[in-house]
Amino acid sequence: MSSTGAYPGTWAHALVKVSPYTFSAIGIAIAIGVSVLGAAWGIYITGSSLIGAAIKAPRITSKNLISVIFCEAVAIYGVIVAIILQTKLESVPQSQIYEPESLRAGYAIFASGIIVGFANLVCGVCVGIIGSSCALSDAQNSTLFVKILVIEIFGSALGLFGVIVGIIMSAQATWPAKA
Amino acid sequence: MYGFEALTFNVDGGYLEAIVRGHRAGLLTASDYNNLCQCENLDDIKMHLSATEYGPYLQNEPSPLHTTTIVEKCTLKLVDEYKHMLCQATEPLSTFLEYITYGHMIDNVVLIVTGTLHERDVHELLEKCHPLGMFDSIATLAVAQNMRELYRLVLVDTPLAPYFSECITSEDLDDMNIEIMRNTLYKAYLEDFYRFCQKLGGATAEIMSDLLSFEADRRAVNITINSIGTELTRDDRRKLYSNFGLLYPYGHEELAVCEDIDQVRGVMEKYPPYQSIFAKMSYGESQMLDKAFYEEEVKRLCLAFEQQFHYAVFFAYMRLREQEIRNLMWISECVAQNQKSRVHDSVVFIF
Numbered sequence: 001m002s003s004t005g006a007y008p009g010t011w012a013h014a015l016v017k018v019s020p021y022t023f024s025a026i027g028i029a030i031a032i033g034v035s036v037l038g039a040a041w042g043i044y045i046t047g048s049s050l051i052g053a054a055i056k057a058p059r060i061t062s063k064n065l066i067s068v069i070f071c072e073a074v075a076i077y078g079v080i081v082a083i084i085l086q087t088k089l090e091s092v093p094q095s096q097i098y099e100p101e102s103l104r105a106g107y108a109i110f111a112s113g114i115i116v117g118f119a120n121l122v123c124g125v126c127v128g129i130i131g132s133s134c135a136l137s138d139a140q141n142s143t144l145f146v147k148i149l150v151i152e153i154f155g156s157a158l159g160l161f162g163v164i165v166g167i168i169m170s171a172q173a174t175w176p177a178k179a
Numbered sequence: 180m181y182g183f184e185a186l187t188f189n190v191d192g193g194y195l196e197a198i199v200r201g202h203r204a205g206l207l208t209a210s211d212y213n214n215l216c217q218c219e220n221l222d223d224i225k226m227h228l229s230a231t232e233y234g235p236y237l238q239n240e241p242s243p244l245h246t247t248t249i250v251e252k253c254t255l256k257l258v259d260e261y262k263h264m265l266c267q268a269t270e271p272l273s274t275f276l277e278y279i280t281y282g283h284m285i286d287n288v289v290l291i292v293t294g295t296l297h298e299r300d301v302h303e304l305l306e307k308c309h310p311l312g313m314f315d316s317i318a319t320l321a322v323a324q325n326m327r328e329l330y331r332l333v334l335v336d337t338p339l340a341p342y343f344s345e346c347i348t349s350e351d352l353d354d355m356n357i358e359i360m361r362n363t364l365y366k367a368y369l370e371d372f373y374r375f376c377q378k379l380g381g382a383t384a385e386i387m388s389d390l391l392s393f394e395a396d397r398r399a400v401n402i403t404i405n406s407i408g409t410e411l412t413r414d415d416r417r418k419l420y421s422n423f424g425l426l427y428p429y430g431h432e433e434l435a436v437c438e439d440i441d442q443v444r445g446v447m448e449k450y451p452p453y454q455s456i457f458a459k460m461s462y463g464e465s466q467m468l469d470k471a472f473y474e475e476e477v478k479r480l481c482l483a484f485e486q487q488f489h490y491a492v493f494f495a496y497m498r499l500r501e502q503e504i505r506n507l508m509w510i511s512e513c514v515a516q517n518q519k520s521r522v523h524d525s526v527v528f529i530f
Contacts, residue, residue, distance in 0.1 A: 041186075048189045052197025056204060129185045133487055136197060140204050 019097060020106020021089070024173075027113025028085045031166070034117030035078020035124070042071035042128025049132035057139035064138060066149065067131025070156045074124040077163045081116040081170075085109050088173040101176040112170040119162020126155040181381045188488035191269045196487070198267075199496050202260055203484060205232040207503055209528045215510050216522045224249065224511055232256070246511040253507055257500045258310045264493070271379060275490050277338065278372050279497050283312025284339055285368060289361045291320045292329070292352055314338075325352060326360065342367035355410070362402060362419045369395055369421050382489035388423075390491065393479060395424035396453070397472050403434045403443055404468075425450055473527045477502055481529065499529055 006013040046067045054061045088109055092102055134148040188196075207215075211231060218224045221244040225237050228249075236252040265276050287308040294304040301321045308317070316333050323329040329352075330343050342364045352360075369391060376387035399420045406416055417435040421427070426434065433446040444460075447453040456471045476498070483495035506526045513522045 045185070045189045045193065048193030049197045052194040053201055055198060056201030125186065132185075132189060132193065136200050136487065139197075139201060 016103060017098065020102050021097075023106040024085070024089050024109040027110035028082050028089070029113070030117040031085060031113035032078045032082035032117075035081075035120035036075045038121035038124025039071050039075035039078075040124075041121075042074065042124035042126075042131070043068055045125070045128035046071065046131030046135065050135040053135045053139040059142070060135060060138045060145075063145055064131070064135045067127065067134055067152060070127045070152055071124050071131065073156065074120045074127070074159045077159050078116060078120050081112070081163055081166050084167065085112060085170055085173075088170055090175045092175050093178055096176050099176055101174070105173040105175045108169055108173040112166040112173075115169060116162050116166035119166075120159045123156060123159035123162070126158065127152055130155055181385065184381050184488040192272055192488075192490070195264055195267055195272065196492060198264065199492050200484070203492075203496050203499070206499060206529055207231060207506075208530050212506065212510070212526060212528060215507075216519065216526070218510075218514050221246070221249070221511060221515055224514060228507075246508060246515055249511050250504060250508045253504045254310060257497070257504065260500075261311060261497065272490060272493075274375070275379070275383075276493060278375060279494055280311045281338060281368050281372075282365065283309040284314060284337065285312070285342075285361060285364045287312040287317060288320060288334070288339070288364075289357055291317065292323070293354070293357055295321045296352060296354070296357070323352075326356075339364065339368075342371065359411075359415070359419070362398075365398065366419055366421050369398075370423065373421075373423050379490070382486055383491055386483050386486065386489060386491035387494065390479060390483065390494065392424040393476060395421040396426045396430075397476070399424070399426055399431060399434055400443065400447065400468075400472075403437055404440060407437070407439060425452065470525055470527065473502065473505075477527050477529055502527060503529065 006016050046064075050061070050064050050067070054064075088105075092099075096102055130148065130152045134145065134152065137148060138145040211227070214227050215224055218227060222242065225240065225244055228234065228237055233253055233256060236256050237249070240248055240252065261276070261280075265273060268276055290308060291301070291304050294307075295301070301318055304321075305318060314337050316336065319333050320329065323332055326343075330340075334340055334343055344367075373388065373391050373395075376391070377384050402416065402419050413435045417431060420431045420434070430446060430450065434443065437443045437446060444457050447457050452475075456468075456475055459471050460467050480495040480499050483491045509525045510522055513519055
């Protein structure tokens with residue numbers, strides 16, 4: 001039995017033999033990649049409606065760019081967290097790569113990346129859809145804009161929750177000290 | 180999947196949906212109609228309409244205006260908007276937009292065939308056709324003598340071809356046959372449109388099925404009322420009803436045997452949505468039925484705008500514009516003939 005308690009020849013053993021560096025790198029990639037996917041999704045949803053609605057009601061363009069900015073913020077969260085995570089990625093000596101402490105650090109960075117990536121994905125989509133409805137409603141009745149903006153602010157808080165939990169998670173990524 | 184259209188609809192349809200909602204904001208409101216109803220003559224109407232979105236279309240008209248000119252220019256505006264949307268649309272929205280005009284195509288075909296039967300000039304008839312329903316070989320319709328020729332010469336190349344399979348006979352065209360042909364074509368068109376919307380799925384299918392069911396039911400009632408006392412047999416009548424809608428199939432069975440309007444009312448009052456329509460009319464009165472149906476239709480069309488990310492807004496907008504043009508025609512006619520007291524008989528306010 002290895003130090004992690006898995007018998008050779010089982011799936012659990014295969015899992016713990018995947019390098020923690022792999023998990024960390026994938027986590028960082030997901031943090032930035034999926035966040036940007038969410039931001040882009042949201043921006044095109046709100047942008048296409050905004051452009052069409054602005055033809056008949058040109059006054060809405062400048063105010064409704066706020067929706068696009070909220071979606072963009074989601075991508076920025078992803079970039080920030082990816083940069084933080086990559087500073088947490090340290091090298092450990094060959095003998096200690098598969099130690100439990102090492103694996104723990106690798107998993108922490110992976111989880112942080114997934115948390116931030118998917119929270120930003122849904123946040124971006126959410127803000128995008130609300131931004132689209134906001135542009136169309138503002139074109140018909142300009143008193144509605146501020147009220148719908150409040151809904152967008154709540155939606156954008158979702159991405160922030162993901163970032164906070166992701167950063168707390170990554171603070172736990174302590175690699176074993178050199179033996 | 181119903182509920183998730185918001186994720187992908189805007190890729191192809193977001194811009195056009197926003198444009199059609201912008202057009203909807205330009206529909207005439209109750210205060211516009213009130214101003215128009217108080218006009219003294221057609222020049223006043225033109226002046227009021229120049230303050231609305233119809234301005235650019237009416238401003239170049241010379242002063243002795245006719246009601247037909249006003250209606251023609253307003254229809255031209257609708258056609259311009261439609262063509263702009265159609266050229267920007269991708270599949271399946273472009274097919275959906277084309278489906279909306281097939282009803283007008285059927286009306287144009289029947290207009291020309293009837294006109295030819297009554298020995299009118301082809302060019303005069305072509306001017307009366309609705310511009311949304313024009314197709315290339317429409318003038319050749321005047322040459323056909325019976326339905327088989329009609330199909331073979333002209334209609335086989337148009338989108339109406341698949342609707343003809345039920346009415347190809349070798350009988351000569353006369354008034355009765357033409358009306359039956361019109362209703363059979365329209366029935367096939369509605370069923371095809373319904374199937375197409377069901378295939379699209381999601382919110383489009385849901386909302387369009389409600390709007391098209393109402394249309395099918397309304398046509399069933401109108402066919403019944405118009406064929407009371409004519410030679411149309413019960414079986415023939417039943418064949419003209421569409422195979423979907425609230426009234427299908429039991430309501431159709433009952434409507435097929437109705438012989439007067441009170442029986443029709445008795446059948447319709449069993450269906451809650453139509454009970455409210457028929458309750459507005461006192462016994463024996465059928466003139467207000469058209470207006471009651473139009474009001475119900477307008478109410479349902481306005482509800483289609485409550486949801487985002489579906490195609491039914493395009494259908495609803497086209498129908499609301501057509502209703503507005505009907506309103507303008509009625510108001511213009513009443514003003515031109517000095518019968519302003521009857522203006523409110525047939526104007527349906529949209530908002």
